[in-house]
Amino acid sequence: MSTRKHTALPKAQILIEALPWLTRHHGKTVVIKFGGNAMIDEELKAAFAQDVVFLRHAGLKPVVVHGGGPQISAQLDKQGLVSEFKSGLRVTTPEAMDVVRMVLAGQVQRELVGLLNQHGPFAVGMTGEDAQTITATKHQPRIEGELVDIGRVGEITRIDTGAIEALLDNGRIPVVSSIARSEDDGHVYNVNADTAAAALAAALGAETLMVLTDVEGLYEDWPHSDEVISRLTAAQLEKLLPELSSGMVPKMEGCLHAVRNGVTTARVIDGRVQHSILLEIFTDEGIGTMVVPDGQGDA
Numbered sequence: 223m224s225t226r227k228h229t230a231l232p233k234a235q236i237l238i239e240a241l242p243w244l245t246r247h248h249g250k251t252v253v254i255k256f257g258g259n260a261m262i263d264e265e266l267k268a269a270f271a272q273d274v275v276f277l278r279h280a281g282l283k284p285v286v287v288h289g290g291g292p293q294i295s296a297q298l299d300k301q302g303l304v305s306e307f308k309s310g311l312r313v314t315t316p317e318a319m320d321v322v323r324m325v326l327a328g329q330v331q332r333e334l335v336g337l338l339n340q341h342g343p344f345a346v347g348m349t350g351e352d353a354q355t356i357t358a359t360k361h362q363p364r365i366e367g368e369l370v371d372i373g374r375v376g377e378i379t380r381i382d383t384g385a386i387e388a389l390l391d392n393g394r395i396p397v398v399s400s401i402a403r404s405e406d407d408g409h410v411y412n413v414n415a416d417t418a419a420a421a422l423a424a425a426l427g428a429e430t431l432m433v434l435t436d437v438e439g440l441y442e443d444w445p446h447s448d449e450v451i452s453r454l455t456a457a458q459l460e461k462l463l464p465e466l467s468s469g470m471v472p473k474m475e476g477c478l479h480a481v482r483n484g485v486t487t488a489r490v491i492d493g494r495v496q497h498s499i500l501l502e503i504f505t506d507e508g509i510g511t512m513v514v515p516d517g518q519g520d521a
């Protein structure tokens with residue numbers, strides 16, 4: 223004879239807690255930016271892939287945009303090429319651009335596609351060059367009033383969502399590298415992955431933009447305190463932007479762009495926490511920083 227204790231109840235409660243969230247997010251597009259700094263170890267990457275496939279099975283439409291900043295820096299270093307950032311963007315010479323493209327499209331994207339496809343025939347890798355998904359022009363930032371040449375860094379001018387939408391309609395998970403082609407000069411440009419993810423989320427009319435990074439969220443008084451801002455409106459974020467420093471600038475500018483262009487919420491969450499995507503989407507207690515459009519109450 224065998225007996226069974228009622229240990230299943232807490233597990234069932236977790237599933238029941240997810241029910242309203244499953245209903246709410248069903249059929250919705252979620253753009254997930256997986257930062258290079260959050261890809262710390264194999265276990266985390268495998269958990270990331272499980273979460274994304276879980277979303278797909280739960281009826282959401284996940285789109286992955288990946289980074290790879292540290293991986294690019296390591297490869298440039300190996301090849302004896304200098305790597306410098308200005309205004310949070312990599313100064314990208316034509317030789318460095320070849321490395322950026324090889325690392326993002328040939329290594330990081332391939333690895334993520336492989337991990338996702340361990341669960342079924344879901345992931346299809348592409349770069350912004352494919353089907354003119356991301357078109358860019360040369361970006362020339364103004365630093366202390368002067369226009370500065372930072373090489374092959376792209377500013378997005380147009381997004382064509384056709385290829386991504388076709389993949390989503392086909393039940394696939396697009397995995398996008400942040401590389402764009404310019405229609406002005408035909409060159410290939412390096413686009414910050416946060417910026418690319420935000421632009422895609424807005425163009426796709428995504429419900430959520432989720433940015434996975436290597437901190438708990440946006441710290442209020444970084445680096446002096448680790449108090450995370452849990453929720454802020456677009457207007458509150460806009461006020462805060464000039465005070466932010468490099469890593470967070472493209473992320474928070476991206477979140478602002480997204481919620482000002484139809485995305486319901488943009489979140490910055492800790493990619494070092496296993497299954498942070500599921501915790502954020504399907505449980506009552508969200509983690510990290512959530513940015514909401516104006517008119518949704520003060521934080």
Ligand SMILES: Nc1ncnc2c1ncn2[C@@H]1O[C@H](COP(=O)(O)OP(=O)(O)O)[C@@H](O)[C@H]1O
Nearest residue numbers: 257258259435436437439440441444467469470
């Ligand atoms: N206010 C802030 N709150 C949190 N992190 C910040 C803040 N300002 C700057 N940072 C830095 O931004 C980094 C995240 O950006 P980045 O290094 O570009 O990551 P990713 O590879 O995920 O895009 C953090 O590790 C932290 O060092």
Ligand SMILES: CC(=O)N[C@@H](CCC(=O)OP(=O)(O)O)C(=O)O
Nearest residue numbers: 257258289290291311312414415
């Ligand atoms: C123009 C620019 O800076 N592009 C980035 C693209 C990769 C990226 O954004 O990766 P993370 O999200 O991991 O930082 C770079 O070359 O590092």
